[in-house]
Amino acid sequence: MDPDLDLRVRPWRHELVRSHGAVLAVISIGGGLGAAARYALTLAWPLQPGQFPWATFVTNVAGCFLIGVLMVAIIEVWRAHRLIRPFLGVGVLGGFTTFSTYAVETLDLLQPGSVLLAATYLAGTVIGALIAVVLGVWATRAATRRTASRERT
Secondary structure (H helix, E strand, C coil): CCCCCCCCCHHHHHHHHHHHHHHHHHHHHHHHHHHHHHHHHHHHCCCCCCCCCHHHHHHHHHHHHHHHHHHHHHHHHCCCCCCHHHHHHHHHHHHHCCHHHHHHHHHHHCCCCCHHHHHHHHHHHHHHHHHHHHHHHHHHHHHHHHHHHHHHC
C-alpha cells in the first residue's frame, strides 16, 4: 500500500478497499479465530504467578510449527487461493501466537527468586519456536514426498 495515499480522497479510498478489502477482511476474521483459540487455551491452562507460563509457551511453539507446515503446503505442495495465506498465516496463526504476552510474562518473571525461570522462558520460547518451524517444514516435506512417491507407483 502506498503510504502517500490520502484516504480523504474518495477515489483513492475506494481503490484501496477494492484492491485490499478482501485481504484485510480475511486477516481480521482469521485473527479473531486465532485469538479465540489462544484464549480458550489460556482458560484451560491458567497462569499461576511465578510459574512457567505453559499456555503461552505451547501456543507460540505450536503456532510456529503450524506456520512451517502451512508455508510448505501452500508454496510447495498445492496452489492455494490468494486469500489462504493471509487468512491462515497472518490471521489465524498471527492471532493464535502471542509474542507480546510472552514479553510481558518474561518481565513478570523477572523478580527475585525467579530470574532463572525468566531466562529459561525467554530463551526456551525462542529456541522452541525456531525448532518448531524447522520441524514443521521438515515433517510436511517428508509427508508430501511419501504421498507423492506412492501416487507415482
